[in-house]
Amino acid sequence: MTVLSEPIETVDLETRLLIVDDDPGIRELTAAFLVDHGYVVDVAEDAAAMRAALVQQAYALIVLDVMMPGEDGLSVLRSLDRATAPPVIILSVIGEEVDRIVGLEMGADDYIAKPANPRELLARIRSVLRRNQPRPETIASAPVAASASWVRPYLRFAGWRLDPLGRQLFDPDDVIINLSDGEFRLLIVLVEHARRVLTRDFLLDQSRGANAEHFDRAIDVQISRLRRKLQRSDGRGGDDLVRTVRNEGYMFTADVERR
The missing domain is CATH 1.10.10.10 (Winged helix-like DNA-binding domain superfamily/Winged helix DNA-binding domain)
Structure with missing residues (x-):
């Protein structure tokens, strides 16, 4: 797992995100964009790295790619305990509506088509985080x-x-x-x-x-x-x-x- 920012023990959990994507270019660019907008961001290249990160750190939200080699994103989502896991935004290939439907059935909180516009992803993240705050x-x-x-x-x-x-x-x-x-x-x-x-x-x-x-x-x-x-x-x-x-x-x- 690559960490794009130094761990800060006192950081508000609402600002710490985990980006899971097997494409290093997308992973790093997305994380850098979110860091520029005030979030603390960790990245993981696959399911194993994601699980290791969840053991070490608490996250406010996970951005999870569907199409990954080995264990895919939907399989990872299925394995999460939705009672305790953070909210999940899944990324699916444009036109693959079945991924979005299955993702919702498994408990995903939102979905966005790839390639994702960074500003749209930022808006979706903010929206999900707001919805998870007490009213x-x-x-x-x-x-x-x-x-x-x-x-x-x-x-x-x-x-x-x-x-x-x-x-x-x-x-x-x-x-x-x-x-x-x-x-x-x-x-x-x-x-x-x-x-x-x-x-x-x-x-x-x-x-x-x-x-x-x-x-x-x-x-x-x-x-x-x-x-x-x-x-x-x-x-x-x-x-x-x-x-x-x-x-x-x-x-x-x-x-x-x-x-």
């Missing part, structure tokens, strides 16, 4: 106990409990359900707009940002994954909570309380 309006709306101590807010629906700040979902039996970052953001959008029909474009804009490339299959894939995660042992949940509205989009059907 100020959620913090501001948290209830305050009589003792003036802060009380953690939850969004509750149909026996489920969603923690926007801790980024956790608890099922009716109080078991934590692991969600990818993309699934979590999509669920937040659905829950905060409960009982309303939401178009695919709206869901894409709200959960992935205005810079996200729009194609309907991306949201359909995420909805399918989310429904499986919301399925209870008795068979209820999933399709009941997220309803398909033909020719329009999706609706979250449960009543939601913030408490």
